[in-house]
Amino acid sequence: MPLPVPFSKTCLRSVDRRLGDTCAGSCRPTRPGGARWIAAGLTSAGLTATAFPASAAPKETIKLVSSLLRTGSARADTDGIVNAIRLAIAEYQGDVAGFRVQYLDWDDALAASGQWAAEQEAGNARKAIEDPDVVAVIGPYNSGAAKVSMPL
Numbered sequence: 001m002p003l004p005v006p007f008s009k010t011c012l013r014s015v016d017r018r019l020g021d022t023c024a025g026s027c028r029p030t031r032p033g034g035a036r037w038i039a040a041g042l043t044s045a046g047l048t049a050t051a052f053p054a055s056a057a058p059k060e061t062i063k064l065v066s067s068l069l070r071t072g073s074a075r076a077d078t079d080g081i082v083n084a085i086r087l088a089i090a091e092y093q094g095d096v097a098g099f100r101v102q103y104l105d106w107d108d109a110l111a112a113s114g115q116w117a118a119e120q121e122a123g124n125a126r127k128a129i130e131d132p133d134v135v136a137v138i139g140p141y142n143s144g145a146a147k148v149s150m151p152l
Contacts, residue, residue, distance in 0.1 A: 061100040063131065064089070067124040067139040067149065070107035072114020078141055085138065102133075108140050116145045125149035 066085060068078040082105050094101050108121040121140055128134045129152060140146050 059098055061102050061133060063102045063104055063134045065104045065106055065124075065128050065134055065137045067106045067108045067121060067128075067137055067145075068141045069109045069116055070105065071109040071111050074109075074115075074141065081138075081141075104134075108145055116140065116142050118145075118148045121145040121148045122152065125152040 064085070066082060068081060069075065070078060070082075085103060089101050089103055092101075106124045106127075108116045108124055110117045110120055125137075125148070128137050137149075140149060
């Protein structure tokens with residue numbers, strides 16, 4: 001059953017080799033370690049809710065990560081995003097495309113300043129890239145932080 005592709009030039013089916021079938025040519029190359037950065041912004045709930053059909057008997061766990069401001073004044077804004085992600089995963093009982101989804105909520109801000117920090121965002125990006133179970137990252141919240149993580 002083909003997966004719907006909610007964003008142009010993004011083929012979620014080829015995000016990780018474990019998902020099976022190959023892409024029909026509209027995909028960007030997968031980063032080392034099988035991790036793919038997908039900036040979904042405020043539509044993160046739509047991505048998780050529509051990207052994968054529900055499926056029974058998950059085989060293994062895949063990870064969905066968000067790298068957002070979780071400390072400081074912007075937390076009120078990102079709480080809504082995180083809650084939407086969790087709600088979308090819960091609507092599918094955490095099982096999608098034959099896999100169990102584990103959601104990881106990562107902070108790209110430093111507690112001392114309450115603002116995003118380049119070193120924190122780069123660390124989150126590296127952590128996701130190095131983990132072969134991470135298939136998508138939602139975020140970051142700021143374009144400045146995206147300038148740090150996207151080149152990795």
